[in-house]
Amino acid sequence: xxxxxxxxxxxxxxxxxxxxxxxxxxxxxxxxxxxxxxxxxxxxxxxxxxxxxxxxxxxxxxxxxxxxxxxxxxxxxxxxxxxxxxxxxxxxxxxxxxxxxxxxxxxxxxxxxxxxxxxxxxxxxxxxxxxxxxxxxxxxxxxxxxxxxxxxxxxxxxxxxxxxxxxxxxxxxxxxxxxxxxxxxxxxxxxxxxxxxxxxxxxxxxxxxxxxxxxxxxxxxxxxxxxxxxxxxxxxxxxxxxxxxxxxxxxxxxxxxxxxxxxxxxxxxxxxxxxxxxxxxxxxxxxxxxxxxxxxxxxxxxxxxxxxxx
Amino acid sequence: xxxxxxxxxxxxxxxxxxxxxxxxxxxxxxxxxxxxxxxxxxxxxxxxxxxxxxxxxxxxxxxxxxxxxxxxxxxxxxxxxxxxxxxxxxxxxxxxxxxxxxxxxxxxxxxxxxxxxxxxxxxxxxxxxxxxxxxxxxxxxxxxxxxxxxxxxxxxxxxxxxxxxxxxxxxxxxxxxxxxxxxxxxxxxxxxxxxxxxxxxxxxxxxxxxxxxxxxxxxxxxxxxxxxxxxxxxxxxxxxxxxxxxxxxxxxxxxxxxxxxxxxxxxxxxxxxxxxxxxxxxxxxxxxxxxxxxxxxxxxxxxxxxxxxxxxxxxxxxxxxxxxxxxxxxxxxxxxxxxxxxxxxxxxxxxxxxxx
Numbered sequence: 001x002x003x004x005x006x007x008x009x010x011x012x013x014x015x016x017x018x019x020x021x022x023x024x025x026x027x028x029x030x031x032x033x034x035x036x037x038x039x040x041x042x043x044x045x046x047x048x049x050x051x052x053x054x055x056x057x058x059x060x061x062x063x064x065x066x067x068x069x070x071x072x073x074x075x076x077x078x079x080x081x082x083x084x085x086x087x088x089x090x091x092x093x094x095x096x097x098x099x100x101x102x103x104x105x106x107x108x109x110x111x112x113x114x115x116x117x118x119x120x121x122x123x124x125x126x127x128x129x130x131x132x133x134x135x136x137x138x139x140x141x142x143x144x145x146x147x148x149x150x151x152x153x154x155x156x157x158x159x160x161x162x163x164x165x166x167x168x169x170x171x172x173x174x175x176x177x178x179x180x181x182x183x184x185x186x187x188x189x190x191x192x193x194x195x196x197x198x199x200x201x202x203x204x205x206x207x208x209x210x211x212x213x214x215x216x217x218x219x220x221x222x223x224x225x226x227x228x229x230x231x232x233x234x235x236x237x238x239x240x241x242x243x244x245x246x247x248x249x250x251x252x253x254x255x256x257x258x259x260x261x262x263x264x265x266x267x268x269x270x271x272x273x274x275x276x277x278x279x280x281x282x283x284x285x286x287x288x289x290x291x292x293x294x295x296x297x298x299x300x301x302x303x304x305x306x307x308x309x310x
Numbered sequence: 311x312x313x314x315x316x317x318x319x320x321x322x323x324x325x326x327x328x329x330x331x332x333x334x335x336x337x338x339x340x341x342x343x344x345x346x347x348x349x350x351x352x353x354x355x356x357x358x359x360x361x362x363x364x365x366x367x368x369x370x371x372x373x374x375x376x377x378x379x380x381x382x383x384x385x386x387x388x389x390x391x392x393x394x395x396x397x398x399x400x401x402x403x404x405x406x407x408x409x410x411x412x413x414x415x416x417x418x419x420x421x422x423x424x425x426x427x428x429x430x431x432x433x434x435x436x437x438x439x440x441x442x443x444x445x446x447x448x449x450x451x452x453x454x455x456x457x458x459x460x461x462x463x464x465x466x467x468x469x470x471x472x473x474x475x476x477x478x479x480x481x482x483x484x485x486x487x488x489x490x491x492x493x494x495x496x497x498x499x500x501x502x503x504x505x506x507x508x509x510x511x512x513x514x515x516x517x518x519x520x521x522x523x524x525x526x527x528x529x530x531x532x533x534x535x536x537x538x539x540x541x542x543x544x545x546x547x548x549x550x551x552x553x554x555x556x557x558x559x560x561x562x563x564x565x566x567x568x569x570x571x572x573x574x575x576x577x578x579x580x581x582x583x584x585x586x587x588x589x590x591x592x593x594x595x596x597x598x599x600x601x602x603x604x605x606x607x608x609x610x611x612x613x614x615x616x617x618x619x620x621x622x623x624x625x626x627x628x629x630x631x632x633x634x635x636x637x638x639x640x641x642x643x644x645x646x647x648x649x650x651x652x653x654x655x656x657x658x659x660x661x662x663x664x665x666x
Contacts (some may be wrong), residue, residue: 010515018508026506108347115349118528118551214529215549219347221527223502254505258512261495261662262462268497269665 025229040096044103049206058175074203119215174299189214235284352526360564379404440588444560449482462513
């Protein structure tokens, strides 16, 4: 078949669209983990965001209320996690897993009344410019505001962590909570804030799925994307730019394998479906194999509880 | 005073006992085991609609959702059989062995297994729907409505049920339009809106202007709506999700069968059966035909529907050739149920190989 340049543009645009929820959730989780907290509840927070966004959109009819409501829902459910791990000093791993199970269950319960309702159309920006430049236009124009935000987020996150004072504080808390505490930093407060921020981003990622990407509510609709997002954070060695690369590879291979199937490439389909998972991990491991850099960027106190009372 | 207390205690015990006996004698309790959540708006959702019909007919029902097709299924079945259920419907192919195993342990409980073929004990029946009849109708519509002559098909897993659907669809489409090509994409999921949408998008980007699906969510018809191509609803009427894209839907209608079987248990007339119902018996329902379809196509489809229902037309009427050109069904013959149940080869005109 002839591959024309607009076709390539369309494929890249769909790859980017599929990467959005991963980027959002991963960048949120990255901040949480940089402060030393391991929250395995991403999938749960995401699905809560998905049902909250969809429910609010259906009930209030306002997309703005729905998007911010979904983020707020992510914040609220992550508050439970924050309270348990930071105030009651519970184990991060166990609490995070519980959060996921809780989120999936409660979203199914709330969602009972929202099954089988079509979503609303979400407005896109620069629609009129979509056919102006070949290849570039379908990539740049005609997307939702969340899409543009997601692609700015890794750069903003990078800037925040490297160039701002608050970013430095977050990293300090994650690397050595004792020293940070001795410097007069309220470790628990910083960690609370980072957990809630992670919750907000996961909630937004969920809302993107249920309101923009596939506008509908069905149970378990996040389909494990929260776990992929978590894996991206680790394999990117806590680097937001590498998260962007990883998310694009993962989304890209998922979509390209469908194209290969449709073209009729004779590779076992099971292998093609497994490809995104395998290649994403390999690529991220290869580009992050510098052990000195891994040591530098891994939050030293990740997943460890901090006991000092402030 | 003591006497009074004892007497009232004894009499209430007696009353309770008679009530329980009466309840056991009269009420039939039906249980349903689901593979997915009832909120999937697809396969399990439609079974649950059927369960509600049983409830509406005056019987008590319970259901367990999200039961994996593993040893867990046996545990759930045993528990349901132990807790006084008279008939248990197991609604996924993978429950076949657990159903037969547990049925042996509970000869007084009736078991009804969907889409399977094993009936190892007299208390096990099987039932399935001839969805391929619905796909004959979809293929006829797709072959007529396509302009690019490329039809996309999002498939789930390579099992006879899905292969049969692809073949039936392609044969019907070829009959009205010999130039069409059916492009298949395997999503390897029954149910993941994101993945399903991506699969549909890939097919649309490659020129498909009609999309059929054998996965459960509404993501595909929504993607078709966005891209301005046609699509068909799966399991339930999906028209409201994509009013412009959806031309019609094939609906699964289990209710009448379920009510029938539970009533048979109540009357004591239940017997072992293998049921395979199609459009004629109302287990497969074609939703309203969209007004975008030309009037003559609509009347053609109506006639086809009636002929499939009466048995005048069979979805697999020869001559049918496989991809290599070998004769599968001779001219004037129709495929028998044995061949349909084990169908694992594509017919001529389908592109690609079946994943192994």
